[in-house]
Amino acid sequence: MDSIYKPLSVLLVEDNKDHVNILRWIIGKVHSGIDVSHAEDAEAVMKSLGTRSASPLPDIILMDLNLPKVSGMELLKFIRRESHLRHIPVLMLSSSNRPEDVHEAYRHGANTFLNKAVIFDDFETTAHRIIEYWATIALLPR
Template sequence: MTNSLNILLIEDDTIEVMKFNRVIKTLNLNHKIIIANNGEEALSILKDKEFSPDIIILDLNMPKINGIEFLQILKADEYLKYIPAIVLTTSNNHKDVLVCYKIGIAGYVLKPLKYDDYVERIRKMLEYWSTNELISQ
């Protein structure tokens, strides 16, 4: 059985946000997606506590607070550190991968160039997390 997820998507590129939402619609998934344009906005959403995400999906290259800075803040917070964070990025820089895993991410997914490959990666990722036992906050 799969569960509907509350997803906080942190992405500053409007086209990437549209692409992600299109995949959700194409796959007929009923996950609730909240969008933050950068890490600063995401922290504001999380601190407000009106929306409690099951998972966070974020890009690394963002203005104001980038993905790595956001992850450091997230994982240092006693309340927020248990939310699984998955990096969805174009950066295949080995240093970025290592830094993110040292901080405590739950996954690192590269955005493929081909749309069909992107759909398949998002499908697999969300399928896994919607069947996984998540910590209720």
Template sequence: MSDWRPIEVLLVEDDQGDILLTKEAFDYNKVRNRLHVVNDGEQAMAYLRKEDGFAEAPRPDLILLDLNLPRMSGMEVLREVKADSALRTIPVVILTTSEAEEDILHSYRLHANAYVSKPVDFEQFIRVVRQIDDFFVTVVKLPAHGQRPWQAHDGPT
């Protein structure tokens, strides 16, 4: 696409193996997006709110969120992100090992944009990361950097 640009991706994941797999999948797929990693829910909220050493952190265009996090669960992060008018427009993809129906339902009730179960197999994991990337970079239109869709607009939508 002529208007392709790298996007800022925030990975919220505490498992170092899964972080490494995600980074390797990005590298393997030659994904040029910028991947930023935080290790727990509280760090995720500090990053998003530009607090506690994250003042210069770029606003993510996409959040990949694990559910099983220390200090603040992924569900709590999702709830806070979607309740915050400055953050709610950031797409959140739940990327987790949980296949529990209640987790899936609860995530969508909290307005997750997608729910993806992490494949155990590396090749399948690479395919999943590629599909997420393809969808959010080449199919979906995201606001340009610096645009704030939560600000006032002219008239009803």
């Protein structure tokens, strides 16, 4: 197991600092060796990942749907448009699971839609299962 997680890096896009702390803690529970970086808004992410030479790219992106200025949905579209980012699994987070949001996120290529209210309820199993799964996928040879 150790060897799988060691090089894994996760980018967290979330404006709520408390949620960032809690999410970091949950990811830490999955494996303490996962490298978690954090951005507060979508524009910053677009800037830093936008150029092809940007490196290193994160292995997984977890982003909140409700971000200030540019929404998570826009960022998702951006990632799916850019050929050098397209392969990165994106896990969308939201505080509700409004059907319209869930459908739209999947339509634009989200890999998972997580309801924060639910993952914090039952975080050990849910978060583990989902992050573990995508971590495994992200590390498969492309």
